[in-house]
Amino acid sequence: MTSTTVTAAEAHAHGEGHGHGDHPPFLQHHFTDPAQQFDAAKLGLWVFLLTEVLFFSALFVLYTSYRALHPEVFAYASNFLDTNLGATNTAVLLVSSFTVAWGVRNAQLGQRKLLMINLVITLLCAGTFMGIKYVEYSHKYHEGLLWGGNHHSIFKADAEEIPESVKEHSKAWSTGIPEAGVPAAKALSPSMRRKVGTFFATYFLLTGLHGIHVLIGMILLTWLLIRAGLGHFSPEYYTPVDLGALYWHLVDLVWIFLFPLLYLIR
Amino acid sequence: MSHDSHTHDGPHVVPLKTLVAVLIALLLLTGLTVVTGKMDLGGFDLAVALVIATVKATIVCLIFMHLFWDRRFNGLIFLFSVMLVGLFLAFVSLDAGEYQPSVEEYEIQELAE
Numbered sequence: 001m002t003s004t005t006v007t008a009a010e011a012h013a014h015g016e017g018h019g020h021g022d023h024p025p026f027l028q029h030h031f032t033d034p035a036q037q038f039d040a041a042k043l044g045l046w047v048f049l050l051t052e053v054l055f056f057s058a059l060f061v062l063y064t065s066y067r068a069l070h071p072e073v074f075a076y077a078s079n080f081l082d083t084n085l086g087a088t089n090t091a092v093l094l095v096s097s098f099t100v101a102w103g104v105r106n107a108q109l110g111q112r113k114l115l116m117i118n119l120v121i122t123l124l125c126a127g128t129f130m131g132i133k134y135v136e137y138s139h140k141y142h143e144g145l146l147w148g149g150n151h152h153s154i155f156k157a158d159a160e161e162i163p164e165s166v167k168e169h170s171k172a173w174s175t176g177i178p179e180a181g182v183p184a185a186k187a188l189s190p191s192m193r194r195k196v197g198t199f200f201a202t203y204f205l206l207t208g209l210h211g212i213h214v215l216i217g218m219i220l221l222t223w224l225l226i227r228a229g230l231g232h233f234s235p236e237y238y239t240p241v242d243l244g245a246l247y248w249h250l251v252d253l254v255w256i257f258l259f260p261l262l263y264l265i266r
Numbered sequence: 267m268s269h270d271s272h273t274h275d276g277p278h279v280v281p282l283k284t285l286v287a288v289l290i291a292l293l294l295l296t297g298l299t300v301v302t303g304k305m306d307l308g309g310f311d312l313a314v315a316l317v318i319a320t321v322k323a324t325i326v327c328l329i330f331m332h333l334f335w336d337r338r339f340n341g342l343i344f345l346f347s348v349m350l351v352g353l354f355l356a357f358v359s360l361d362a363g364e365y366q367p368s369v370e371e372y373e374i375q376e377l378a379e
Contacts (some may be wrong), residue, residue: 038277039337046340048346057351064355065362082298101330108279143347161333192375222371223318244344249331256322259296264303 026237038239041090045243049250056254058087059206065203078265079146082136086263089132090255096125097252100221100245107238112228115241118223122195123250125220133211141202147201206258213251220244221240278335286353288329 024034031037067074099121106115144151144254223243233241300316307314328334333341 042336043343046343050350053344053347054350054354057354060351061355061358065358069362069366087296087300091293093290095293095316097292097326097330098285101288102282103374104283104332105279105282108277168357180364204279220374238292246331249326252330253323253326256326257319260299260303260319264299264311264315265304266303266311 007195013211025054034236035156038242041239042241042246049246052250056206056209059202059209060257060261062118063202063206066198073192073195073199074265076192077196077203078263080140080143081203081263082139083263085132085136086176086259089129089150090259092129092132093252093255096122096129097249099125100248104238104242106189107228107233107234107241112231112233116225116228117219119228123218123221123225125213126221129214130211130218133207133214139188145200146197148194148197151197151200189243208255210251211247211259213254217248220247278332280329280332280335284329290323291325345366 003148027034027037031040092144099118103115103118103122106112106118221244224241227240283330295318301316302309302314305311327341327344334345
């Protein structure tokens with residue numbers, strides 16, 4: 001017992017004795033060398049990403065089990081989502097993932113200006129993504145495409161536009177084929193309406209949680225941009241850029257699955 | 267195919283060409299999934315969409331996230347998270363299937379009222 005305490009105390013004293021002279025300024029005292037510090041930080045981030053995957057998985061599992069039980073609800077509700085906006089957002093996020101990966105390369109090579117430009121482009125992409133998301137959300141709000149009991153979608157003025165799958169599910173309950181201008185939700189049976197409400201609850205939870213992650217990513221990217229501007233990063237030390245980029249890629253990964261699962265249901 | 271990732275002579279720098287190629291591949295795959303999503307694939311729609319999404323995700327993980335050159339342990343952690351999601355999904359699906367008859371019974375009652 002005593003000997004271990006002494007050894008620990010000695011080691012501590014030894015560590016203190018090193019002083020700051022022969023250490024790079026970014027190296028923390030509990031790490032032997034920059035490589036070890038980098039590996040530890042990266043390992044920590046991957047463990048964090050594991051918790052993120054599981055965090056999102058709760059909603060993905062809800063989605064999957066609900067869709068397995070009620071495929072008709074998903075086919076119906078997906079008609080109200082705009083595939084073009086979803087695809088555009090996918091492309092925007094992919095480009096941002098590319099620029100941030102390029103940014104990591106810039107940091108590794110000490111290209112400060114290019115790193116800053118790439119971070120700005122990534123930020124602009126993130127802003128575009130949120131802008132398109134805003135357009136989608138406000139459209140859904142005005143059309144009554146909301147969650148649970150708040151769902152009260154209305155057919156468009158042109159009755160020709162009512163998709164087959166909608167007619168199919170409305171006919172079963174109401175007297176005939178739904179008319180334009182008639183609330184679509186009213187043509188649905190109570191249980192169908194409830195299930196469609198659940199689909200939109202899942203939609204808003206999944207895209208909302210993802211959107212929050214995009215916003216957090218934007219804060220991180222801004223912080224990285226400021227630090228890059230202050231000249232904090234070098235080929236020897238760019239850990240924050242690397243880890244920030246990994247986080248941003250995860251945000252992209254989640255969307256890669258969200259897009260086909262929500263927008264591309266026939 | 268560099269497998270000397272366990273040495274400490276500094277981290278791997280991905281060539282710009284590779285990054286551009288990955289971006290183009292990802293955009294093409296997105297176009298492909300939009301096209302196949304609009305086609306009638308006879309019940310395989312979801313499977314095709316998921317396969318394309320998984321391919322895209324794998325490319326992002328291996329190249330953009332450096333897992334191809336990174337320490338294997340980091341990749342193992344990520345793989346582990348995917349396996350845990352599979353386990354999660356399996357148990358929830360079993361449970362949801364188990365309770366479905368009583369849910370349907372309730373809905374039939376509701377319709378009768």
